[in-house]
Amino acid sequence: MRFASTAARLATVSAALLSLSAPALASSPFAGKTGPLSFAVDSGKTQFKFLSDAPMEKVPGTADGVTGEIKVADAADPAGTTAKITVPVAKMKTGNDMRDKHMQGPEWLNAGANPTITFEINKFEVGKVDGNRASGKAIGKFTMNGKSVDKALAVDIAYAADKNAIKITTKFKVSFKDHAVKGKGDIIGTKVSPEVEVDCTLYAAAK
Amino acid sequence: MKRWVALLSLAATWLVASSAVALPRMTLTAGSRCSNCHVNPQGGGLRNDMGFYAMAQAGMATWEQVGWQKFHDLSDNQAMDGRLTYGFDYRGVVAKLGAPRWGSDGQVVEPPRIPVPMQLTPALAYKINDWLSATASVNPLWWVHSYPGQSPADGWLQIKPAIGLPSLRLGMIQPSFGIRHDDHTLLLRRNPKALGQPLLPPAYADPGAEVNWEPTHWLSLDAAAVWGHNLRLADPQAIAADKPVFSGRLTLWPQVLDWGINSWVGASALVADGSTVLGGHVGVGKNYWGTVIGEAVWSKTRGNREILSTLVQVSHAIKDWLVLEARWERSQSTQPGQSDGEATSYVAGLQWMPLPNFELRPEYRWLDTKDYLLAQYTLQFHLWL
Numbered sequence: 001m002r003f004a005s006t007a008a009r010l011a012t013v014s015a016a017l018l019s020l021s022a023p024a025l026a027s028s029p030f031a032g033k034t035g036p037l038s039f040a041v042d043s044g045k046t047q048f049k050f051l052s053d054a055p056m057e058k059v060p061g062t063a064d065g066v067t068g069e070i071k072v073a074d075a076a077d078p079a080g081t082t083a084k085i086t087v088p089v090a091k092m093k094t095g096n097d098m099r100d101k102h103m104q105g106p107e108w109l110n111a112g113a114n115p116t117i118t119f120e121i122n123k124f125e126v127g128k129v130d131g132n133r134a135s136g137k138a139i140g141k142f143t144m145n146g147k148s149v150d151k152a153l154a155v156d157i158a159y160a161a162d163k164n165a166i167k168i169t170t171k172f173k174v175s176f177k178d179h180a181v182k183g184k185g186d187i188i189g190t191k192v193s194p195e196v197e198v199d200c201t202l203y204a205a206a207k
Numbered sequence: 208m209k210r211w212v213a214l215l216s217l218a219a220t221w222l223v224a225s226s227a228v229a230l231p232r233m234t235l236t237a238g239s240r241c242s243n244c245h246v247n248p249q250g251g252g253l254r255n256d257m258g259f260y261a262m263a264q265a266g267m268a269t270w271e272q273v274g275w276q277k278f279h280d281l282s283d284n285q286a287m288d289g290r291l292t293y294g295f296d297y298r299g300v301v302a303k304l305g306a307p308r309w310g311s312d313g314q315v316v317e318p319p320r321i322p323v324p325m326q327l328t329p330a331l332a333y334k335i336n337d338w339l340s341a342t343a344s345v346n347p348l349w350w351v352h353s354y355p356g357q358s359p360a361d362g363w364l365q366i367k368p369a370i371g372l373p374s375l376r377l378g379m380i381q382p383s384f385g386i387r388h389d390d391h392t393l394l395l396r397r398n399p400k401a402l403g404q405p406l407l408p409p410a411y412a413d414p415g416a417e418v419n420w421e422p423t424h425w426l427s428l429d430a431a432a433v434w435g436h437n438l439r440l441a442d443p444q445a446i447a448a449d450k451p452v453f454s455g456r457l458t459l460w461p462q463v464l465d466w467g468i469n470s471w472v473g474a475s476a477l478v479a480d481g482s483t484v485l486g487g488h489v490g491v492g493k494n495y496w497g498t499v500i501g502e503a504v505w506s507k508t509r510g511n512r513e514i515l516s517t518l519v520q521v522s523h524a525i526k527d528w529l530v531l532e533a534r535w536e537r538s539q540s541t542q543p544g545q546s547d548g549e550a551t552s553y554v555a556g557l558q559w560m561p562l563p564n565f566e567l568r569p570e571y572r573w574l575d576t577k578d579y580l581l582a583q584y585t586l587q588f589h590l591w592l
Contacts, residue, residue, distance in 0.1 A: 051464070055370040057239050058424050060464040095467050095494030096237040097527035098265050185256045185289065190370060191243055 027126055029134035029159045033075035039166055039204035041068040041085065047201045048087060050174075054193040059099070065091040070121075070166070070204055081124040083138070085202065087117040107184050114146040119153075132159040138170070144179040164206035171199050230558075231386045231500060232522045232530070235492025237261075238462055238469040240421065241387065246292060246332045246342050248365075248374060248419040249383040249429065253294045253330035253344060259284040259592070266563035267528045273562065284592055292332040294592040299324045302585035306402075306578065317581065324348050325391065325409070340365050346410055354408035356441025361412040373420035379412040382431035382454040383419070384475040385486040386502055394536040395504050395516045398442075399576065400548030406442045406506075406514075413437050413452065429456040435479050445482040445508045452479040458488075467494030481509040497523035497530075512542040528560040550576040565590050 030037065048063040065088045073080035089104055089111035104111040121140035128135050134157045142151040155170040173195040176188055188194055231250075234241055241250025244258030254262070260283065270279035285292050305318040330344035343362030350359065363378030384407075388395075391409040398406055415433025422428075435452035438445070446452075458473030468491065475486040484506040492498040500520040507513045516538035523531045533555045540548035556570030568587035574580070 049465075056421075057243055058462065058464065059238065060467075097495065097524075098261055099237065101264055102260065184260050185283065185285075187257060187260075191239075191257055 027129060028076050028078050029129055029132050029157055030075035031132060035075060037072040037075050038207045039070040040207050041066060042203040042205055043067055045203040049199045051197045052193045054191050057191045059094050061092055061094040063087045063092040078124050078126055081121065083121040085119045089115055089117060108181055110145055117144045132161060144174060145181050147179045149178045166204050168202040173197055230389055231490060232498040235469050235490050235498040236494060236524060242421065250387045253292065253332055253342065255292060256283055256285055263563055265527050266560045268562055270562055290334045295329040296326055297590045298326040300585060300587045303583050307581055338366060338368050354405055356437040357408040357410050358412035358437055371422055373418050376417045379414055380417055380433065381412045382417060382433055383429035383456045384454055384477055385504060386488045393518065394538040394550055394552050395502060395518050398514060399538040399540050399550035402550065408441050411437055411441065425460045427458045438479065444510060444512060446480040450480040452477065483507050510542065512540060514538060514540040530558040532556055532558060548577065550574065564592060
């Protein structure tokens with residue numbers, strides 16, 4: 001009994017000593033930085049790909065001209081990060097001129113009335129941080145065809161301290177139904193998938 | 208080598224001449240299969256809702272701009288809540304048809320350049336229920352002019368339980384073989400010793416059945432059995448009497464999506480009354496750029512007539528309504544006790560759509576046979592819905 005009590009005391013003391021000697025768990029990939037940071041999306045370098053994988057046809061696509069701004073309120077605590085990323089519908093391509101025209105037309109993404117697809121991030125939930133890399137959830141409002149839905153995207157962030165630039169990668173799905181995209185006839189579900197897979201690698205440099 | 212060339216050529220001659228217009232290059236630049244846009248799973252002819260939709264805006268100008276507002280406003284080619292699909296193809300050519308001859312004055316006399324209506328084909332498809340449909344088309348110009356073996360009509364019932372499962376067509380059909388080209392004059396489809404008689408005539412069809420199966424994005428399989436009556440009329444040397452004809456085709460559709468590369472590669476076989484036709488086809492396309500297509504067909508008939516034909520075709524899309532195209536073909540035939548046949552063809556031209564659903568195809572054609580050389584410009588035109 002006496003032995004057990006001594007052992008418990010020793011364990012408590014050891015734990016306290018260990019907690020003092022170990023470095024604090026990192027909560028931000030912006031190691032060594034404090035205060036606000038601001039990044040502008042590098043349109044030339046950013047890659048935005050999408051894929052419709054329907055039973056009768058696989059249609060891949062890309063978008064050029066992705067723009068945006070990412071504001072980190074406090075580099076030591078990125079939870080307050082906000083951002084707005086914009087994809088111009090007119091610069092989305094599917095590998096075929098006629099198909100591009102249709103995709104941008106009124107029955108699909110309606111570029112005339114809604115020229116951009118946007119994702120406005122108002123919160124960032126930090127997950128695992130490993131040095132200058134972090135994973136987490138970007139939470140915000142995703143708008144396509146003029147209709148917005150709340151979305152939480154799993155993202156990976158890598159911060160290049162020497163260049164003061166970040167790379168953000170994410171994969172997610174966008175449902176036509178969520179954004180009131182009706183398409184033409186019964187094409188959605190047979191030749192165009194109801195959900196489009198998006199694969200984005202965003203590069204942004206400090207402003 | 209010669210033998211292989213002949214092999215590839217005959218198969219195409221027999222089987223691929225098509226009644227209506229499928230553009231194989233489109234499958235390669237868009238990465239779509241023929242069945243995505245055509246009611247007929249092997250492509251060509253009546254377009255489905257997607258096929259109509261895909262081409263409804265493809266033109267240098269719009270119908271609205273030339274004052275045809277009603278045509279411009281046509282949003283689809285369907286009626287009765289999508290159950291009925293309708294359309295037509297009208298094709299013709301202005302060309303010198305036939306072979307040059309020696310005139311009485313010792314000068315070469317070329318055939319006159321004349322307009323020739325080739326096809327006027329209204330077509331209907333009716334969706335009876337989710338798995339059964341009926342399709343039919345008729346070509347009234349058949350009664351004006353037709354090739355031996357050409358059918359004035361085709362039509363079939365199609366049973367298609369679901370996407371990804373095999374479908375069955377029953378009726379007057381053309382068995383799938385090689386690429387279904389839109390040009391009726393390909394050497395691939397003809398005997399170099401008798402160019403006026405296509406081995407597989409445009410709009411060829413015989414009664415029978417075909418199973419078409421597209422189980423995945425990258426594979427399609429076709430197998431057919433037809434009663435070879437019209438095929439016998441087209442090439443009596445190949446089929447002496449009405450006999451069953453069996454055919455099969457396998458096509459792989461590899462894509463490199465990140466590079467915008469689409470391709471297909473396949474093989475076909477047809478047997479009938481002791482005659483055999485084998486074919487191979489390959490095509491590669493790059494998004495927004497163009498295509499390279501190759502095909503070879505070899506055949507051997509009961510009388511040991513062998514024909515080997517090859518084709519290489521390159522296209523470059525300047526706009527979705529303007530495409531440059533060039534083609535080289537060679538066909539050789541051999542038969543014991545007879546002289547060899549040989550023909551080479553070069554074609555260069557444009558596929559120009561001044562308006563949606565209207566194509567003009569100015570071309571320069573150079574045909575060199577053992578008997579004559581004929582170089583000429585031609586103009587094909589095509590109006591469709």
